[in-house]
Amino acid sequence: MSTVKIPPVLRQAAGGERTVDVSGATVGEVLTNLCDQHPAVGAQILTPDGELHKYVNVYVNDEDARLLQWTDTPVGDGDTLMILPAMAGGAR
Amino acid sequence: MSPSYQDLLAAAREVIPEVEPSDVAPKVEAGDGPLIIDVRETAEWDQGHLPGAVHIPRGFLESRVGNVTSGTDQELLISCASGQRSLLAAKTLSDMGYSNVTNLAGGFARWKQNNYPVEVPRILSPAQRSRYSRHVLIPEVGEEGQLKLLDSKALLIGAGGLGSPAAYYLAAAGVGTIGLVDDDVVDESNLQRQIIHTTDRVGVNKGESAKEAIRALNPEVQVNVHPFRVNRDNVLDLLEQYDVVVDGADNFPTRYLLADASLMTRTPLVHASILRFEGHASVFTPYDGPCYRCLFPEPPPPDLAPSCGEAGVLGVLCGVMGNIQATEAIKVLLDIGDTLSGRLLIYDALGMTFTELKVRRDPDCPSCGPNADLQLRDYEAWCAGVGSHDPVGAGA
Ligand SMILES: [Zn+2]
Numbered sequence: 001m002s003t004v005k006i007p008p009v010l011r012q013a014a015g016g017e018r019t020v021d022v023s024g025a026t027v028g029e030v031l032t033n034l035c036d037q038h039p040a041v042g043a044q045i046l047t048p049d050g051e052l053h054k055y056v057n058v059y060v061n062d063e064d065a066r067l068l069q070w071t072d073t074p075v076g077d078g079d080t081l082m083i084l085p086a087m088a089g090g091a092r
Numbered sequence: 093m094s095p096s097y098q099d100l101l102a103a104a105r106e107v108i109p110e111v112e113p114s115d116v117a118p119k120v121e122a123g124d125g126p127l128i129i130d131v132r133e134t135a136e137w138d139q140g141h142l143p144g145a146v147h148i149p150r151g152f153l154e155s156r157v158g159n160v161t162s163g164t165d166q167e168l169l170i171s172c173a174s175g176q177r178s179l180l181a182a183k184t185l186s187d188m189g190y191s192n193v194t195n196l197a198g199g200f201a202r203w204k205q206n207n208y209p210v211e212v213p214r215i216l217s218p219a220q221r222s223r224y225s226r227h228v229l230i231p232e233v234g235e236e237g238q239l240k241l242l243d244s245k246a247l248l249i250g251a252g253g254l255g256s257p258a259a260y261y262l263a264a265a266g267v268g269t270i271g272l273v274d275d276d277v278v279d280e281s282n283l284q285r286q287i288i289h290t291t292d293r294v295g296v297n298k299g300e301s302a303k304e305a306i307r308a309l310n311p312e313v314q315v316n317v318h319p320f321r322v323n324r325d326n327v328l329d330l331l332e333q334y335d336v337v338v339d340g341a342d343n344f345p346t347r348y349l350l351a352d353a354s355l356m357t358r359t360p361l362v363h364a365s366i367l368r369f370e371g372h373a374s375v376f377t378p379y380d381g382p383c384y385r386c387l388f389p390e391p392p393p394p395d396l397a398p399s400c401g402e403a404g405v406l407g408v409l410c411g412v413m414g415n416i417q418a419t420e421a422i423k424v425l426l427d428i429g430d431t432l433s434g435r436l437l438i439y440d441a442l443g444m445t446f447t448e449l450k451v452r453r454d455p456d457c458p459s460c461g462p463n464a465d466l467q468l469r470d471y472e473a474w475c476a477g478v479g480s481h482d483p484v485g486a487g488a
Binding site: 007008018054056059062064066082084086087 | 253341342343344347365366367368369370372387388389390391392393403405436443447448449450451452454
């Protein structure tokens, strides 16, 4: 099981949880399983084709997954995934 | 018998060549002369010195010379008031291994007599010295740093949640020119967090309202109000007028446009964004560190991008994140410390945790990568869902 940190924008979609424990051997599997558990999360971070939106980044243990093996990056017990969508808030 | 002062000077003359002002003046005026080190005391230096000279009082010569020279073979010209202190200083440098040291014969006095150009260093006025005394006391800032801030120009995108504290503190710090870009007016619902505005200025343009607050705090600061929205037609012109841009925008089109434009003008971009209890901050140094789109290559489609208006934000969070931006802007302007370039700082106010993520330059970055097709894109249309999935934002 990996621990997935849920960003504030997705918290409601994830049932209000700040972290969710998800099984899966790769980043891709973990995200797929997460979106199966919480389809509302999938609706926000996945394109209609099931790819991750390009405004969403994923960090594995504080390292950018795109610079590892992106969705093929292996993960396991004790690993932490952080879903990191761009945020726009600032002025108004 | 111990050598007398005259003996010491004579011994130094044996090894240190002396040059007349007329020998070096053309080169100094052209800016391609040797590195000039002026070893007089501060009060003498403040009265004027050779153009381009660096100041190291004689007492600090040995300890500081390494900070201003590139190596012991660099060509150095040492100067003082009359050419004697500098002769002994030059001898010391020669003893330290500097092999290309000359002494300015007759010193600054003879230089001035010959009517060669003189640079009079700017110093803080007594009022400025008092106002900024807590800065002047910090070695990393000092009088020189404070003068640099007074000469600096910071552009703030948005005079709202992030822009309010950032502009307020940058003005207090004496950043000489502050530009405020905001087309919005102060609303009562802003006052829970936008502390630069006041109840009696509800309805006033946010830039104008902030200008009034800044005038009351520090009348010396020049405030430029830009009461419009940043777009493709004005962004480059705006950025070119400033040394650093502080992004406190409330929407993705502006953020992505700024990210691209700041690469074009090579303006350091101090980023922060906020939502509910969470803030992000980073610094994007054009082509030296990652850019915004190394981190987030494309903006989200409109239905997936909640604004603070819809999602809410804890008021005090703006203070923390806006002041992190002000801190980073000052460091960028002064070129001190380690900025957040290459790091994304995530502040979770609810858990009271600060997390740091590494951000690296993406070789496939659509904006700053080697094959990037950098241009000012119509992100308004993009984010409005017009052609949102065509490859416009994906770059080369
Ligand atoms: Zn980039």
